[in-house]
Amino acid sequence: xxxxxxxxxxxxxxxxxxxxxxxxxxxxxxxxxxxxxxxxxxxxxxxxxxxxxxxxxxxxxxxxxxxxxxxxxxxxxxxxxxxxxxxxxxxxxxxxxxxxxxxxxxxxxxxxxxxxxxxxxxxxxxxxxxxxxxxxxxxxxxxxxxxxxxxxxxxxxxxxxxxxxxxxxxxxxxxxxxxxxxxxxxxxxxxxxxxxxxxxxxxxxxxxxxxxxxxxxxxxxxxxxxxxxxxxxxxxxxxxxxxxxxxxxxxxxxxxx
Amino acid sequence: xxxxxxxxxxxxxxxxxxxxxxxxxxxxxxxxxxxxxxxxxxxxxxxxxxxxxxxxxxxxxxxxxxxxxxxxxxxxxxxxxxxxxxxxxxxxxxxxxxxxxxxxxxxxxxxxxxxxxxxxxxxxxxxxxxxxxxxxxxxxxxxxxxxxxxxxxxxxxxxxxxxxxxxxxxxxxxxxxxxxxxxxxxxxxxxxxxxxxxxxxxxxxxxxxxxxxxxxxxxxxxxxxxxxxxxxxxxxxxxxxxxxxxxxxxxxxxxxxxxxxxxxxxxxxxxxxxxxxxxxxxxxxxxxxxxxxxxxxxxxxxxxxxxxxxxxxxxxxxxxxxxxxxxxxxxxxxxxxxxxxxxxxxxxx
Numbered sequence: 001x002x003x004x005x006x007x008x009x010x011x012x013x014x015x016x017x018x019x020x021x022x023x024x025x026x027x028x029x030x031x032x033x034x035x036x037x038x039x040x041x042x043x044x045x046x047x048x049x050x051x052x053x054x055x056x057x058x059x060x061x062x063x064x065x066x067x068x069x070x071x072x073x074x075x076x077x078x079x080x081x082x083x084x085x086x087x088x089x090x091x092x093x094x095x096x097x098x099x100x101x102x103x104x105x106x107x108x109x110x111x112x113x114x115x116x117x118x119x120x121x122x123x124x125x126x127x128x129x130x131x132x133x134x135x136x137x138x139x140x141x142x143x144x145x146x147x148x149x150x151x152x153x154x155x156x157x158x159x160x161x162x163x164x165x166x167x168x169x170x171x172x173x174x175x176x177x178x179x180x181x182x183x184x185x186x187x188x189x190x191x192x193x194x195x196x197x198x199x200x201x202x203x204x205x206x207x208x209x210x211x212x213x214x215x216x217x218x219x220x221x222x223x224x225x226x227x228x229x230x231x232x233x234x235x236x237x238x239x240x241x242x243x244x245x246x247x248x249x250x251x252x253x254x255x256x257x
Numbered sequence: 258x259x260x261x262x263x264x265x266x267x268x269x270x271x272x273x274x275x276x277x278x279x280x281x282x283x284x285x286x287x288x289x290x291x292x293x294x295x296x297x298x299x300x301x302x303x304x305x306x307x308x309x310x311x312x313x314x315x316x317x318x319x320x321x322x323x324x325x326x327x328x329x330x331x332x333x334x335x336x337x338x339x340x341x342x343x344x345x346x347x348x349x350x351x352x353x354x355x356x357x358x359x360x361x362x363x364x365x366x367x368x369x370x371x372x373x374x375x376x377x378x379x380x381x382x383x384x385x386x387x388x389x390x391x392x393x394x395x396x397x398x399x400x401x402x403x404x405x406x407x408x409x410x411x412x413x414x415x416x417x418x419x420x421x422x423x424x425x426x427x428x429x430x431x432x433x434x435x436x437x438x439x440x441x442x443x444x445x446x447x448x449x450x451x452x453x454x455x456x457x458x459x460x461x462x463x464x465x466x467x468x469x470x471x472x473x474x475x476x477x478x479x480x481x482x483x484x485x486x487x488x489x490x491x492x493x494x495x496x497x498x499x500x501x502x503x504x505x506x507x508x509x510x511x512x513x514x515x516x517x518x519x520x521x522x523x524x525x526x527x528x529x530x531x532x533x534x535x536x537x538x539x540x541x542x543x544x545x546x547x548x549x550x551x552x553x554x555x556x557x558x559x560x561x562x563x564x565x566x567x568x569x570x571x572x573x574x575x576x577x578x579x580x581x582x583x584x585x586x587x588x589x590x591x592x593x594x595x596x597x598x599x600x601x602x603x604x605x606x
Contacts (some may be wrong), residue, residue, distance in 0.1 A: 050498050073501025080495050087491040088545040092267055097489045100500045105484070105549065112267050128265035131545075144496075 001026055001187050002047060002155060006055035009039075009046050016042050017053070017211045024204070026154070026185040029178060031192050031202035033222075035232050038208040040191040041081055044159050047189065048078035060154055060187075074101055076155040077148035083140040083164055086133040091143050094132050095119060098150035118150045121176065137164040145173060149180065156181070158190040162197065170194070174201040199223050199246050207231055220246055229254055274550045277543050281557035285335065288564035292331035295568050297576045298322050325462070333461035333525070334567040334581075335560040336469035338532055340522035342559020343477060345533030346540065346552050347515040350487050351508045352417040355541075358534035359519035362420065363402040363427035365530075368523040370435040371398030373450045377442050391453065392465070395524035402427050403516035407509075415508050456527035456582025458567055465525040472521045476514045477556065483507060484548040491546050529582050531589030532559050538596050562589075 007020040016039045024030035032040045046053040049064055049072045057064040060075060077098070085094075095115050096103070102111060119125040124142050132140060141164045148156060161177070162170040178201050181188045192198040198205055199219040207214040207222055209231050215222055223246040228236045233254040238246050293309070294302050300319060308315045308323040344359035352361070359365070375381070375394035386393055406423045413419040439450055480487070486507055490497045494504050519533070536559035537551070544550040563581070566588060570579040 048499060050495065069498065069503055070501040073499070078499040080499065082493070082495070085492055085496075088541050089488070089491065089547065090265075090270075090545065092265055092270075093488070093545070093547055094492070096267075097485070097492065097500060100485055100489055100502070103485050105481075107267070107271075115267075125264070128267075129270075 001058070001060055002030075002189060003058040004047070004055065005058075007043075007046060007053050007057060008055050009042060009051060009053040015211060017046065019055070020208075020213055022206055022213065022216060024187050024189050026187045027182055028203040029181055029188045029190060029201055030204045030206065031190050031198040032206050032208060033192060033195065033198055034208035034214070039211045040208055041159050043208070044078070044157050044189065044191060048072070048076060048157050050078070070101065075153055076157060077151060077153035079144055079148040079158040079161055081159040081163065083137050083144060085140060085144075088131065088133075090129050090131055091124070091135070092119070092128040094143055095146045095150055098147035101151070115146075115150055118146045121149070122146050122173075138166060138169065141165060142169065142173070152184060154185075154187065156186045156188045156190075158188070160191055160193065163193065170197060177201070195223060195248050199248075220244065223248060274544045274547070278550060278554055278557070281554055281561065285557050285561045285564065288561045288568065289331055289335055292334055292564045292567050292571075293323070293327050295571045296322070296327050297571065297578060326459075329461040329463055329466050330458045330567070331564065332466045333458045333469065334563045336466060336473060337458070337522045337526050337529065338536070338560035338563030339473050339556040340469060340518045340559070341529065341533035341563070342536035342540075342555040342557070343473070343480065343552060344515045344519040344522070345559070346537040346548075346555035347480060347487075347511045348533070349537050350490060350546075350548065351511045351515075352421055353491070353493070354417060354421060355538070356534075357421065358531075359515065359523070360428075360528075360530070360533065362406050362424035362516075363431055364399045364516065364519045365523050365528045366428040366431035366435070367402030368395040368399040368520065369454055369528055370431040370438065371395040372453045372524075372527070373435050373438040373442070374398070376446050376449045376453065377438050392460075392524040396520050398431070399520035399523055400516065402431065403512070403520070407512065415505055415512075420512075452580070453527045454582070455580035456529040456585070457578075458526055458563075458581055459578055460525060460527075469521060469525065472518050473556070476518050477552070479514060480511065480552055481549065483510070484552065487511070487548040487552075488546060527582060529563070530586045531593065532563050532585055535589050535593055535596070536562060538593070542596070 002024040004020050004022055007017060008015065009017040020043060032043060034040055042051065045051045047057055049069060064072065092115060095118060096111065099111050099114065116125065119128055122142050122145065124146065127135065127139060132143060145161055162173055165173060174197055177188060180186060202219060205219055205222040206216045207227060214231055215227065223238055225236060225238055228234050228248065234250050235252050235254060236248050236250040238248055240246050294305050300322060304319050305323055308319050341359055348357040348359060348361060349355055371394040372391050375391045380390035380394060381388055405427055406420055409423040410420045439447055442450060486502050489500050489502055490504065490507060497504050537555040539558045540551050540554035544554055566581055566584045570581045570584045573579050
């Protein structure tokens with residue numbers, strides 16, 4: 001579980017996040033949405049301990065500010081937005097690094113098997129021997145998702161995990177994340193730009209606007225024409241399909257004045 | 258039709274890398290033996306080996322040549338080469354820059370200036386440490402250069418860009434100071450300075466060989482202890498931190514070790530270029546950047562390259578030991594170009 005209490009953060013004197021309060025529960029996908037520059041990635045970095053925030057963050061009931069970096073890494077996996085990586089390591093080795101806390105000088109059989117299991121789960125075992133620098137952006141994103149999943153974290157934090165993926169993989173990966181979240185009781189927190197994906201896969205959505213929580217709720221409560229106008233500044237229709245999932249049909253950007 | 262995909266075998270890959278490490282050790286051993294066998298005094302291999310085995314019938318002149326000249330020089334080549342290889346590997350990892358070498362951070366320029374200064378003020382004659390005044394001064398200024406980079410870098414969270422830029426800046430500063438010292442030096446001192454800057458293994462003796470090996474024996478296991486963390490660091494700061502690594506602490510630790518190992522190596526033999534740059538590149542092409550293999554192989558290739566360069570320096574002009582600093586750069590540059598031209602994606606970035 002993740003709980004934030006009055007979380008605030010600023011770069012120098014400029015406040016990026018202001019009094020963020022929310023709870024993300026195990027077995028559920030919580031999605032953070034909002035327009036560009038509203039602090040979504042900054043929020044995830046704060047929760048992952050990569051940036052030092054004001055206020056309190058509780059990871060599985062424990063105050064994060066009292067935890068050391070490797071203690072946090074034991075229970076939490078963080079996937080950054082950047083997929084750029086050029087290093088002389090193959091895919092297997094990169095994914096293996098996800099088990100950093102458990103690796104001894106000689107890699108145990110159990111660790112090798114775990115890496116292969118995740119590579120198969122993501123359908124990328126054929127890439128295992130390829131150098132990470134030779135892969136496409138989308139393939140690299142899959143490798144880093146594998147690295148995040150390989151340690152079976154209690155808390156999974158993913159910043160735009162589908163941004164470089166094609167439509168097929170966007171759906172496949174989010175479906176897999178949903179399954180893993182339920183079966184392993186992960187607390188999954190994910191930022192998504194595509195509202196359709198958030199609507200389809202998230203159990204709860206938190207909307208950020210100018211560094212503050214604009215609204216929290218289920219996809220049906222959140223994705224409304226009013227929210228799209230006020231947060232995203234677009235005219236759009238929202239329709240609901242037969243599965244009761246809201247879909248956005250944008251028309252035009254909102255003109256001020 | 259189904260295309261069969263060959264499954265990757267990690268353990269086979271590890272066996273391959275271990276084998277390469279073993280081959281590297283043998284190359285290093287052969288180059289060490291070759292280096293002991295070759296020299297301006299044309300001893301036969303049997304005479305040399307007999308002396309090494311301390312057989313009673315070997316004459317004392319042969320024993321002196323082998324035990325006080327050839328063996329320390331050959332071991333010095335291995336020790337310094339390994340030091341520069343380890344330092345280069347460490348530097349390229351913490352600075353995330355394949356152009357880094359132990360010299361990037363101005364350490365050699367600092368050492369050069371320190372040596373030149375000691376020569377000009379006549380330190381060997383006036384200080385109680387006598388002949389060790391020049392290496393001592395070189396060591397002090399090499400360390401000073403590292404300390405300056407640390408304090409400048411600290412102001413910017415020790416980012417690689419800040420460290421590289423301050424290193425380049427300090428290199429220019431120390432080179433200018435060294436030029437100034439050369440400018441005011443007497444012709445005899447100037448000759449000594451230039452000869453020191455060429456780099457030479459002939460300054461080897463059992464004392465400085467022991468110190469170099471001691472530093473290698475201390476730093477290598479300490480770096481290998483963090484092998485996994487250093488491997489993860491290559492993924493970038495943010496990813497490494499996300500994996501639970503205290504990036505700044507790791508950088509400082511490796512930086513201190515690399516500075517120490519470089520300062521010690523350079524202060525005894527002078528400026529020997531390219532070993533610290535090329536050794537890690539060869540290692541990277543063969544085993545990638547799993548630091549469990551990358552660091553030892555960088556050391557082994559550094560040691561082998563310097564041993565081979567030492568052999569060449571002894572046979573290129575018969576009866577004369579050519580300055581090894583010139584040889585390493587002359588064989589290092591074409592070799593380095595060949596590496597660049599045959600590079601694979603991901604190896605240099």
